[in-house]
Amino acid sequence: MNARPLRGSPPAHRTTSDGAIPGCATSSRPTPDSTTLRRGAVLAALAASQFAVMLATSIVNVALPQIRAGVGLSDTGTTWVVNAYGLAFGALLLAGGRAADLFGRRRVLIAGLALFAGASLAAGLAATPGLLIAARAAQGVGAAATAPAALALAMEQFPSGAGRGKALGVWGAVSGAGGAGGVLLGGVLTQAWGWPWIFHTVAFGSALVIAAVATLVPPPDGRRESGRFDLLGTTTVTLALTCLVWALTTARGAGWTDAGVLAAVGAAVALLAAFAAIELRRPHALIPPRLFTTGRVAVGNLLMALLGSVWIALFFFLPLYQQQVLGSGPLATGAGQLPLAAANMLGSTLAPRLSRRFGATASVTGALLTEAAGLLWLSRITADGSYLADILGPSILVGLGLGIAFVQLTALAVEGVPPQDAGLAGGLVNTTRQVGGAIGLAALATLAGSVTTHAALHEPQAEALTAGYRTAFTISAAVLAATALLALLFTRRTGSRTTTDGDARPQD
Numbered sequence: 001m002n003a004r005p006l007r008g009s010p011p012a013h014r015t016t017s018d019g020a021i022p023g024c025a026t027s028s029r030p031t032p033d034s035t036t037l038r039r040g041a042v043l044a045a046l047a048a049s050q051f052a053v054m055l056a057t058s059i060v061n062v063a064l065p066q067i068r069a070g071v072g073l074s075d076t077g078t079t080w081v082v083n084a085y086g087l088a089f090g091a092l093l094l095a096g097g098r099a100a101d102l103f104g105r106r107r108v109l110i111a112g113l114a115l116f117a118g119a120s121l122a123a124g125l126a127a128t129p130g131l132l133i134a135a136r137a138a139q140g141v142g143a144a145a146t147a148p149a150a151l152a153l154a155m156e157q158f159p160s161g162a163g164r165g166k167a168l169g170v171w172g173a174v175s176g177a178g179g180a181g182g183v184l185l186g187g188v189l190t191q192a193w194g195w196p197w198i199f200h201t202v203a204f205g206s207a208l209v210i211a212a213v214a215t216l217v218p219p220p221d222g223r224r225e226s227g228r229f230d231l232l233g234t235t236t237v238t239l240a241l242t243c244l245v246w247a248l249t250t251a252r253g254a255g256w257t258d259a260g261v262l263a264a265v266g267a268a269v270a271l272l273a274a275f276a277a278i279e280l281r282r283p284h285a286l287i288p289p290r291l292f293t294t295g296r297v298a299v300g301n302l303l304m305a306l307l308g309s310v311w312i313a314l315f316f317f318l319p320l321y322q323q324q325v326l327g328s329g330p331l332a333t334g335a336g337q338l339p340l341a342a343a344n345m346l347g348s349t350l351a352p353r354l355s356r357r358f359g360a361t362a363s364v365t366g367a368l369l370t371e372a373a374g375l376l377w378l379s380r381i382t383a384d385g386s387y388l389a390d391i392l393g394p395s396i397l398v399g400l401g402l403g404i405a406f407v408q409l410t411a412l413a414v415e416g417v418p419p420q421d422a423g424l425a426g427g428l429v430n431t432t433r434q435v436g437g438a439i440g441l442a443a444l445a446t447l448a449g450s451v452t453t454h455a456a457l458h459e460p461q462a463e464a465l466t467a468g469y470r471t472a473f474t475i476s477a478a479v480l481a482a483t484a485l486l487a488l489l490f491t492r493r494t495g496s497r498t499t500t501d502g503d504a505r506p507q508d
Contacts, residue, residue: 039157043167045212046157047174049113049150052206053143054178055185056085056120058315059198062183062323062330063190067132070195077129083249084133088140089147090434091241095234097148097427098286102229105149105156105423106217110210112145117206124199135199144427151426153217155414165352165411172351172407176344176399179315184341187334233278233286240271241435248442256446287428291421299490300412301432306483307368307405308433309440310375310476314398316441317448318378321469322391325383325462336387340395347403354404355411361491364408365484371401372480379473383462401480412491440479448472 060067060081068078100108119138126132154171158164189197247264254261279285292298322328322336347367354363374397381390413429414422452468459467 039163041216042157042218043154043170045209045216046109046150046154047170048209048212049109049146050171051174051178052113052116052202052209053089053147054175055182055205056116056139056143056202057089057312058179058182059186059202060085061315061319062186062333063195063198066190066195066330071126071129071132073129073132077133079249080133081136083246084136085140085143086434086438087242087245087249088137089143090140090245090431090438091238092141092144093148093427093431093434094241094286094424095238095427096144096146097152097423097425097430098229098234099145100149100152100423100427101420104220105153106213106220108145108423109149109153109217110213112142112149113206113210113213114142116142116146117203117210118142120199120203120206124196124203147430148423148427151410151414151430152423155422155426156419165355168407168411169348169350169352171410172348172403173345175406176348176403177341179311179341181337181341183315183319183337184334187330187332191329191331228284230279230282230284230286233275233282236271236275236278237286240268240275241431243271244268245435245438248438251442251446287424288421290418291425291428296412296415296491297417297425297428300409300415301429302490303364303483303487304409304413304429305432305436305439306479306486307402307409308436309443310371310479311402311433312437313441313444313472313476314375316445317469317472318391318395321381321466322387325381325466325469326385326387328387336391337395339392340399343396343399344403347400348407349403351404351407355408360408360412361488364405364412364491365488367401367404367408368480368484368487369401371398371405372477372484374398374401375473375477375480379470379477381466381470381473383460383466440476444472444475447475 064078064081067073067081071077073081096108096112116139119135119142123132123135123139126135151171154167155164158167185201186198189195189201243264247261247268250264251258251261256262279287319333319337322333323330328336351363351367354366358366374394377394377397378391410429413432414425417425448468448471450468451471452464455464455467
């Protein structure tokens with residue numbers, strides 16, 4: 001017989017399976033609003049890490065003449081102020097991504113940021129070429145640990161659904177803003193306080209990011225991915241990528257027939273073949289085959305490499321045209337990147353919405369064609385042109401297309417990846433973009449230089465330089481048009497169409 005409560009006594013409380021009283025708020029369970037705010041704060045801290053990495057890639061470009069005079073760099077040394085960072089960054093991204101998976105993504109992210117901040121401070125204090133180049137290489141090592149760990153943590157916070165699309169939109173916006181904003185910030189700081197402040201500012205900002213990550217990103221739950229670090233495979237592929245990136249960056253000055261360049265290319269090919277053989281025999285491979293058995297990882301990385309080959313070259317040639325041909329100073333050159341950065345952020349924000357409406361295939365193809373149209377427009381620049389007539393309009397088209405394409409291709413490259421490989425997938429997509437950028441920049445710089453040298457025999461210097469830049473922009477537009485065709489063909493052949501929101505749709 002059930003006992004009945006006495007009249008006037010308080011009703012007995014029913015509890016749910018977790019011990020909570022229905023209808024009563026508990027402090028231990030976050031409300032949807034508080035969960036959204038918490039995830040937003042975590043994403044902001046992680047995106048700031050990505051912004052710092054991208055900022056360091058471009059912030060030195062405008063200040064190179066001042067850095068050269070201040071430290072006493074030669075022509076080759078000036079080139080290596082840029083190359084040392086890109087070389088270490090591109091060669092170690094796979095190792096950084098795998099280390100994040102095995103040793104803890106939050107731990108690796110904070111360690112990478114700490115190295116990045118310390119190296120930035122050292123670069124600003126460097127008084128000799130050797131110290132400056134070594135500090136830039138150390139920056140690249142820190143960035144190689146930071147970028148894949150931050151992306152993996154962001155994907156942990158937004159594993160699927162509409163939230164992932166918005167997170168990737170933010171990621172694309174800050175990546176583009178870091179690349180374009182670095183040119184602006186570099187010009188402002190160099191003109192106002194001198195070149196050391198571009199590095200001091202990055203160091204201070206990175207310290208703030210470390211504090212934000214330590215405070216906002218939750219510590220791991222104690223679980224750690226199983227497996228061992230593939231030291232042999234990591235060493236082999238790192239050496240291969242080092243040889244490849246070194247050869248490509250050196251070829252811009254020494255030429256493709258230089259003995260050292262050819263030897264480095266041969267070594268890279270041999271080491272990559274050895275890496276493939278090693279990985280097929282190892283139970284804990286650096287790049288396990290399962291990474292490519294689901295989703296569209298291979299397609300996303302291929303297309304990202306092609307996009308990167310144009311992306312990095314764009315931020316190399318456009319400031320040069322503004323400064324060497326139009327005569328713009330560092331501050332004006334940096335300010336000229338603002339419309340491109342704003343369009344990039346707008347495109348990144350719109351990418352999830354476009355993906356929902358038109359699908360991944362249509363949106364990424366349209367984005368690549370939009371960027372190609374902007375670069376084709378840039379190929380019409382003239383030696384007596386102006387910013388408003390020759391740069392502003394194309395920059396907006398390029399920025400829109402770049403923002404949408406970056407978000408879509410990042411989504412493809414991490415789609416369906418097992419959780420234990422999220423850091424590696426982030427490292428892989430960053431590696432393909434970085435190595436693709438090195439290949440593209442080396443090839444385009446060599447081609448543009450050849451055109452300029454030939455044109456200088458019978459034309460003024462400004463005309464000759466402009467001819468080289470026009471050639472680089474024309475070839476870049478053709479590469480993106482071909483990339484759009486590949487995207488149309490390859491992404492339609494998969495079994496389902498997955499948008500950046502993570503929702504599978506029927507096949508195109």
